[in-house]
Amino acid sequence: MSLRTLNKLMATASLAVFAAQGAAAQDMDALIEGARAEGMLTTIALPHSWCGYGDVIAGFKEKYPFLTINELNPDAGSADELEAVRANKDNKGPQAPDVLDIGLSFGPAAQAEGLLQPYKVATWDTIPDEAKEADGHWYGDYYGVMSFLVNTDIVDNVPTSFEDLLKPEYAGMVALAGDPRTSNQAILAVMAAGMARGAEPGTASAEAGLQFFKELNEAGNFVPVTARAGTLAQGTTPIVIAWDYNALSWRDGFEGNPAAEVTVPSDAVLAGVYVQAISAYAPQPNAAKLWMEYLYSDEGQLGWLAGYCHPIRFNDLVANDKVPQDLLDALPPAEAYEAAVFPSIEQVNANSAAVTSGWDAVVGANVVE
Template identity: 40%
Template structure:
């Protein structure tokens, strides 16, 4: 079965396979509406008196802290600059090359300070393990996000997604037509995985992709761990977290990562190719949430409103990612049709892990990944 555009298929398939603290209220009356609600406890813009009041409260705070969102990741650079210009709010971006667990660690270590993250962009496994840290909030476009892609209590909502892929420099390695190719001698010391699968969503899904390609499934990630153990034994696994710099220098000529991230490198390197295995089309979304201990609670909520607006969703689409509201926007005629139609086709039935499957796989990786890889 061929899906084009893929973003629509992800939302449709959700009906068959589900994807699956609080800062003290401010004493500043500028952060309260006539009813006395503070930004830190607002569960919607209406709680503060509407969007205009939310914007005013966020501008009074003047800053927003984000973490682990590289500018080249799903077009975050343009998303941040657009938000700053639109609302005259400074965005402080910490640890741009960090992973999902780094976000949680920073929130714990910096709790109660003005340097703590205001918002999170997390891998599924990390998000589900830390929901007690999230504030309840529903954006204005909440009803247009499929039920399968958001928490009923408003603590998290999926934001953008994609498919796992293998990016490679065709001038340095042979053409890749399957995951098994990576075990060949030509790939010695050349195959990198984006992160540690016990901490990073891209790496987690990369192991799931290897599992599906080798007879496993979202219910059995063991074959994926075994594949990477074999890759290491062959001397082909490169224990380096890939970045645009390592790719440009040739240090990581083969990268297992989300298709929208590998696609960015195709714009920078003439010989960079992107391959989504037909036998293992693993798809997934990231999770967006507000830190319940956010030092800038109004700005955090305005950021969410921006991300889930038509403008914000189209900015993710411009980065090659598949925004969670894409299907609703396509029906409403508010999506960037040119970008939407340009999404690459993917062959095969997408594998989307449920929340329960993700938790079980995360537990298995916690027990077995280090043993297999070291």
């Protein structure tokens, strides 16, 4: 079922949700009119293949056609997003992002620096307390688990664990989907590698993970290139460590050329939460809030699910029979997620600090675009 079909089926239901959660119709009307006057929403770091964002953005445009979506640097990392806010504090032009989609560890840091403004969506009460900042400065949006995407036209034996990646048969094949000095996805891949060696999430996982990548690099198996769907298809990076939703989306996009397989490593099932936030300096604050309302409505959440992400309101949607069966059937088997570990914000922060500061000294591989 397409996101546009979902939008049409759920439009009436969405209005009911807003009312049920205490967002009066006139408040939404005022928000819509404010956004209409602004005429634009500026996003950043939202590649269309990530978490189904292409269809999510298309659904938002269809619902609010008066807004132009200005998409900045789709391949930016979380650190790049915050730098864009800092660099454009006094700039109300099109280079200033309104909204952010960042790794969990970046939310509290951005809040402490005064880069975020609080806002609570109408469905606020259905977002788990542990996945949101109490005053609405940031709030969880979706999560996935770390996985391997493998080009099976090139790789004969699909690795099923991080330790497998050290085997000589994978020489010049393994890459990260980001730079571990700036990309949340890559930073947490290092955490997962450390956990695979028995380390607890946090500083310990960072140290063990950095040692793993040092060994991988010294063995000649690590490719210091930011991996994308294209680099895997071309054979530059036949094995990519990435979030499952990215890996599954890329696999589908290949349509069998090349043949590809996604597997969750047996020695570490790391779940990672991303968060949404509105820039404290957003040039279009009403459009930003309207975007958040859409993302956290049933239709927005199901749009992410269609892109293989588990939306933060997933349990609430399932409990209320709002998830179409075909979307549930398209997800990987539930048992793949049973051993998933959700690190605390303190553990994520400790791991992030140790990885970003230690990568160059320990691993010594300069990851390039």
